[in-house]
Amino acid sequence: MKVLKFGGTSVGSPERIEQLLPIINSQQAEKHLVVLSAVSGTTNDLVALSALYAKKDIEAAHAHIDALYEQYKKFVHQLFKTEEGIAEALTFIDKIFDLFYQFKNKNFTLAAERIILAQGEIISTTLFHLHLKEIEVPSVLLPALEFMLIDENNEPDVEYIREHLSQEISKYPEEKLFITQGYICKNAQGEIDNLRRGGSDYTASLVGAALQVEEVQIWTDIDGFHNNDPRYVQNTKSIAKLSFDEAAELSYFGAKILHPQSVFPARKYNVPVRLLDTMNPTAQGTLISGETTNQNQIVAIAAKDGITAIRIQSSRMLMAYGFLRKVFEIFERFKTPIDMITTSEVAVSLTIDETGSLSEIVKELELFSTVEIDNDQSIICIVGDFRKNNHGYATVVSEAVKHIPIRMISYGGSENNISLLIPSIHKIEGLRSLHNRLF
Numbered sequence: 001m002k003v004l005k006f007g008g009t010s011v012g013s014p015e016r017i018e019q020l021l022p023i024i025n026s027q028q029a030e031k032h033l034v035v036l037s038a039v040s041g042t043t044n045d046l047v048a049l050s051a052l053y054a055k056k057d058i059e060a061a062h063a064h065i066d067a068l069y070e071q072y073k074k075f076v077h078q079l080f081k082t083e084e085g086i087a088e089a090l091t092f093i094d095k096i097f098d099l100f101y102q103f104k105n106k107n108f109t110l111a112a113e114r115i116i117l118a119q120g121e122i123i124s125t126t127l128f129h130l131h132l133k134e135i136e137v138p139s140v141l142l143p144a145l146e147f148m149l150i151d152e153n154n155e156p157d158v159e160y161i162r163e164h165l166s167q168e169i170s171k172y173p174e175e176k177l178f179i180t181q182g183y184i185c186k187n188a189q190g191e192i193d194n195l196r197r198g199g200s201d202y203t204a205s206l207v208g209a210a211l212q213v214e215e216v217q218i219w220t221d222i223d224g225f226h227n228n229d230p231r232y233v234q235n236t237k238s239i240a241k242l243s244f245d246e247a248a249e250l251s252y253f254g255a256k257i258l259h260p261q262s263v264f265p266a267r268k269y270n271v272p273v274r275l276l277d278t279m280n281p282t283a284q285g286t287l288i289s290g291e292t293t294n295q296n297q298i299v300a301i302a303a304k305d306g307i308t309a310i311r312i313q314s315s316r317m318l319m320a321y322g323f324l325r326k327v328f329e330i331f332e333r334f335k336t337p338i339d340m341i342t343t344s345e346v347a348v349s350l351t352i353d354e355t356g357s358l359s360e361i362v363k364e365l366e367l368f369s370t371v372e373i374d375n376d377q378s379i380i381c382i383v384g385d386f387r388k389n390n391h392g393y394a395t396v397v398s399e400a401v402k403h404i405p406i407r408m409i410s411y412g413g414s415e416n417n418i419s420l421l422i423p424s425i426h427k428i429e430g431l432r433s434l435h436n437r438l439f
Helices: 014-018 020-026 042-054 058-079 083-105 110-134 158-170 199-211 244-252 260-269 323-333 358-365 393-400 424-438
Strands: 002-006 032-036 140-142 177-181 184-186 192-194 215-220 241-243 273-277 286-289 298-313 341-343 347-352 370-384 408-411 417-423
Touching (some): 002 199, 014 020, 014 058, 014 110, 032 199, 042 083, 058 083, 083 110, 110 184, 158 199, 199 260, 241 244, 244 260, 244 286, 244 370, 298 358, 323 347, 341 408, 370 393, 393 417
Parallel strands (some): 002 032, 032 177, 241 286
Antiparallel strands (some): 273 286, 370 417
8 A cells, every 4th residue: 555645735726636546546556545635725724714713703704714615616616527526515515614604603712723724634635535436436535533643742643543544444445545634633632633734744654654554655746855945046956865864854954845743653664755746747756765875975955944042141050960951941841842952161052943932931041041032043954974984074064154154053963964053144045055065
């Protein structure tokens, strides 16, 4: 079996949906499990709808629902060709939008928001299933809420997924094509929840790992990982092969093609992940596996924006044990991850990209230290083979950006990554300078 995940742009129009079946049929596998994101733009619309309900702006919420309903009516009439197909699809759409209206008289909670957000993937998968039915292609629609589960720590329960998904598939021994929703799941309380934004990649990796499939394919609108950001740098090239660790670094530090968490289940269960382009299905894309194929070379550069740097200085830090523990406990208490960290005898500098609790964090840090904040920073990540026996890379990297002010450098924490923190206004220049020097 192969798992094929198609993102929002890949199902973003009726024409794109009609292109999915030829891609699926081109894959040599006994069975296929197709994971779909919501139609491009729908999740943003549902987030906006939830915000209107939360503000109790019912009139604006209903106007928003009406506009989205008209979009989907048009979508249905373009996708389906028969009266029977159109009628069945519209009946389904009507049920979904009736659900949206039902929240007008309710106290709008986080649970209600999650129910609304889940409908995007439910719509896309059901429309694809009904489209296949209309053209007489057998398929089975498997509700993700029957087998996708996260625990009380919001971590996926892979054993539960394996057991329950296997049970669902075994009910249809003759079927070859299964469809399910990305992103959505149930939580430990049995409520509808989700894997956060970009979570359809995560779903594909999780179900692929749970079922130990031949391959997980992530179909998007670019032909795999590139060795730099093609939006800012000319003459970038796609990368044929990456290790799981290299892909994890690139995903986390800015390469948008793959959700950062998606690599980890595949790596743990050693299931290859292939990134492919729905606009160019014959392109080789990028294969991510447990193989180390890029020895003694720099592979790619990525950048992550929206970074805040925090410098924590204290005269009490000199020769004091327990100082870092106090710092880390504050970030842990406010559930704020740290990206980079450097230390000296009298100061610690670190970076975060989630600033919702920044003011509270600073208030607690100032009880025992002086705190400086630098906003509008970017991390540039250089990924390659930086094992301790290799030499010269740090010099090459520093030479490439010697004309750019560098706020922090992280080197040695990973065998696959050198990270630079620079002001965001210098990011594009940094990407281009590194590309010209390294590639």
